[in-house]
Every structure is written in structure tokens, then in C-alpha cells.
Amino acid sequence: xxxxxxxxxxxxxxxxxxxxxxxxxxxxxxxxxxxxxxxxxxxxxxxxxxxxxxxxxxxxxxxxxxxxxxxxxxxxxxxxxxxxxxxxxxxxxxxxxxxxxxxxxxxxxxxxxxxxxxxxxxxxxxxxxxxxxxxxxxxxxxxxxxxxxxxxxxxxxxxxxxxxxxxxxxxxxxxxxxxxxxxxxxxxxxxxxxxxxxxxxxxxxxxxxxxxxxxxxxxxxxxxxxxxxxxxxxxxxxxxx
Numbered sequence: 001x002x003x004x005x006x007x008x009x010x011x012x013x014x015x016x017x018x019x020x021x022x023x024x025x026x027x028x029x030x031x032x033x034x035x036x037x038x039x040x041x042x043x044x045x046x047x048x049x050x051x052x053x054x055x056x057x058x059x060x061x062x063x064x065x066x067x068x069x070x071x072x073x074x075x076x077x078x079x080x081x082x083x084x085x086x087x088x089x090x091x092x093x094x095x096x097x098x099x100x101x102x103x104x105x106x107x108x109x110x111x112x113x114x115x116x117x118x119x120x121x122x123x124x125x126x127x128x129x130x131x132x133x134x135x136x137x138x139x140x141x142x143x144x145x146x147x148x149x150x151x152x153x154x155x156x157x158x159x160x161x162x163x164x165x166x167x168x169x170x171x172x173x174x175x176x177x178x179x180x181x182x183x184x185x186x187x188x189x190x191x192x193x194x195x196x197x198x199x200x201x202x203x204x205x206x207x208x209x210x211x212x213x214x215x216x217x218x219x220x221x222x223x224x225x226x227x228x229x230x231x232x233x234x235x236x237x238x239x240x241x
Contacts, residue, residue, distance in 0.1 A: 040194025
């Protein structure tokens with residue numbers, strides 16, 4: 001009897017945990033494709049170029065310089081904590097005409113946080129980034145691309161549009177090279193996709209931003225071969241319903 005009672009008592013907790021964690025399955029590439037808007041599927045004549053984890057006093061300026069050389073405009077998913085540390089870098093992004101988006105306040109998976117904590121984190125990031133840059137962000141991407149019930153509540157409360165990605169260069173890895181970054185992007189790169197790179201090494205291998213910045217001219221060659229334009233998410237995706 002005691003065993004049955006324990007199981008009965010644990011059932012609601014297990015159900016609540018499952019409800020909280022179930023949306024995290026969308027972080028897996030095959031499942032993410034079932035939700036084109038979430039994955040960042042947009043206009044088929046180009047791709048959206050996005051960067052996570054900034055602003056960074058070294059990586060962001062290097063990426064900005066490479067983008068300026070190519071004449072590209074991208075979307076930057078900023079962390080609130082990094083924005084408070086390096087407000088001038090965040091303002092430089094906005095001043096250069098790049099799109100400002102939200103990556104949360106601290107880079108911690110929502111899977112291991114309570115829904116209330118996630119809501120507070122996202123709201124603080126929105127407030128910080130908006131105050132520093134003077135921009136009201138439209139888009140949000142959770143750390144690690146992990147979506148939970150708390151994530152869904154946070155985007156509902158803040159009015160943000162959640163976007164993950166269709167291709168990533170894994171430029172955060174130790175030993176990443178420009179060639180390897182572009183090769184990994186190319187595995188799932190296609191018309192209408194959203195590309196993920198990082199302009200900061202705050203959660204990555206030290207100095208990984210160097211491979212990111214150096215990969216951009218090589219990426220330009222690949223996209224030219226495929227006849228794909230580069231644009232920020234705001235131009236790439238239709239307005240949220």
C-alpha cells in the first residue's frame with residue numbers, strides 16, 4: 001500500500017515536470033523543422049544571419065568589422081548581463097544598424113530553472129537591453145535553444161517572438177576554424193534558413209570569436225554560390241500573427 005501511495009503522490013510531480021520540459025524537445029533539429037516559424041524559416045531567396053551571447057569587447061567589434069566589409073546586416077541576441085558589463089558595445093551594434101534581440105539575462109538553461117525565474121530573467125534582459133540600446137527588441141532565443149513552459153510564459157508576457165535556427169556553425173567549440181565553421185553551417189544551410197553564430201566567448205572556448213569573424217568572408221563565398229542574400233530576422237520573417 002505504501003508503494004502505491006508513493007507512486008500516486010509522485011505522479012502529479014512527474015506530470016508537472018513533463019509539462020515543463022516537453023517543449024525542450026524542439027531544440028532537436030528534426031523536431032524543430034515541424035515548426036518553421038520557430039526554426040526561423042523565412043523568405044526563400046536568402047538567409048537570416050544571427051549571433052548569440054554578446055555584447056563582447058573583443059568579439060563583437062571583430063564581427064562588426066567583418067560585417068561592414070561585406071555590407072551585411074545581422075541580428076544580435078544579447079545577454080542582459082553582458083549588456084550591463086559592456087553597454088558601449090551594445091550601443092555600437094544598434095548604431096551600426098544591426099537588429100537587437102534578446103538571449104536572456106544570464107546564460108543558463110531554462111530546463112533547470114523555475115518558470116517564475118525564467119520570466120523574471122527574460123523581463124530583466126528586455127528592460128536592460130531596451131534601456132541601453134534605445135531599441136525595443138522583437139525576437140528572443142533562449143540559452144542553448146531550450147524551450148520550457150517557463151520560456152513560453154516569458155515570451156507571452158514580454159510580447160517577444162521566439163526564434164531558434166536551422167543551421168549553426170558550432171563556432172563555440174574548442175579548435176574551431178573558419179573552414180570548419182562554414183562546413184558545419186553548410187550541412188543544414190538552405191534557402192530561407194536562419195544561421196547561428198556567436199560574437200562572444202563568454203560561454204564558449206576562449207578566443208572562439210576569432211574563428212567566427214574569420215569565417216564570414218568564407219560564408220559569403222558559399223552564399224554567393226547558392227544565390228542567397230543575407231538579412232536580419234526582421235526582414236527575413238513575416239510579422240508575428
